[in-house]
Amino acid sequence: MTSIGKPLRSFFEAEVERLLDRLYGTALRLTRDRTDAEDLVADTLAKAWAKLTDLRDRQAFEKWVFRILVNSFISERRKQRIRPHEVSAEAGCGDEAFSLFEKVHQPFLLWWGNPEQALLDKLLREDIESAVEELPEEFRLVVIMVELWGLSYAEAADTLDVPVGTVRSRLNRGRSLLQGALWRQAGEAGLACGNAKGGVR
Amino acid sequence: MTRDLRCEEVIDKLLEYLDQELDGETDRALARHMETCRACFTRAEFERKLRARVNETGKVKAPETLRRRVRAILDHY
Numbered sequence: 001m002t003s004i005g006k007p008l009r010s011f012f013e014a015e016v017e018r019l020l021d022r023l024y025g026t027a028l029r030l031t032r033d034r035t036d037a038e039d040l041v042a043d044t045l046a047k048a049w050a051k052l053t054d055l056r057d058r059q060a061f062e063k064w065v066f067r068i069l070v071n072s073f074i075s076e077r078r079k080q081r082i083r084p085h086e087v088s089a090e091a092g093c094g095d096e097a098f099s100l101f102e103k104v105h106q107p108f109l110l111w112w113g114n115p116e117q118a119l120l121d122k123l124l125r126e127d128i129e130s131a132v133e134e135l136p137e138e139f140r141l142v143v144i145m146v147e148l149w150g151l152s153y154a155e156a157a158d159t160l161d162v163p164v165g166t167v168r169s170r171l172n173r174g175r176s177l178l179q180g181a182l183w184r185q186a187g188e189a190g191l192a193c194g195n196a197k198g199g200v201r
Numbered sequence: 202m203t204r205d206l207r208c209e210e211v212i213d214k215l216l217e218y219l220d221q222e223l224d225g226e227t228d229r230a231l232a233r234h235m236e237t238c239r240a241c242f243t244r245a246e247f248e249r250k251l252r253a254r255v256n257e258t259g260k261v262k263a264p265e266t267l268r269r270r271v272r273a274i275l276d277h278y
Contacts (some may be wrong), residue, residue: 009275012275013275016271020263020267020268020271021260021261021262021263022259022260023263024261024262024263024264024267025258025259025260025261026259028261029258029259034264038264038266038267038270041263041267041271042267042270042271042274045271045274046274049274049275100247100251101244101247101248104247116243116246116247116250117247117250120247120250120251120254123254125254125257125258128254128255128257128258129258132255132258143255144259146220147252147255147256148255148256148258148259149259152220152221152222153220153222168217171216172216175216178255179251
């Protein structure tokens, strides 16, 4: 980079301070490893800092830096010769859409009050973290892009260089797998299916 | 005025509705349905709350080692 003025540096520092925990959290969900997550965020911010003068609209910084993070992650995976479709080939087909809401409404559950809210209240943060991290990479990426960073389907498609329809189908499949994993964890923790350890009520 | 949607149609489009990916007319039709259908409204609220819980997992306090690395990047140039 040539030279960055003080106002631009102040802008960058303020934005990084605002976003650092989200960038690190996202990197952690993507890489599933603390050291790799740190490396990914440091690499992302080094690239963002070097290209900062290319950013014309400062309001777009948040999504811009997030896209650099995703592209850095994908590029690193390519270097390691791990391709998403190879990782997720088994998980990409077969099962029907899974809805946690519909499961909670199964009549065999003994409950009163609000079973949906009860389930959400009882799921631990770590349950949800591991459900996200269990997702095969291509699904995890789109779930993170849309649910954690609020990208539109078109923005996610542009970042991944795939058609919008692909984003839509991966997102549906990813959410279905995520809810399936949460349901399984709820069962294992005795939160559902009438388990004696204190099911959803 | 568009026709009223059936619950099956609303459920089918619910996630895209929450993602704000529907065209204006369909979006308004779902919003109108949700005003009068408790079952679909309840389901939409569940999905919203679940999404908020998933969203929380993307925020983790960055370790001091990372903060030091970021400062070093800035100071390097």
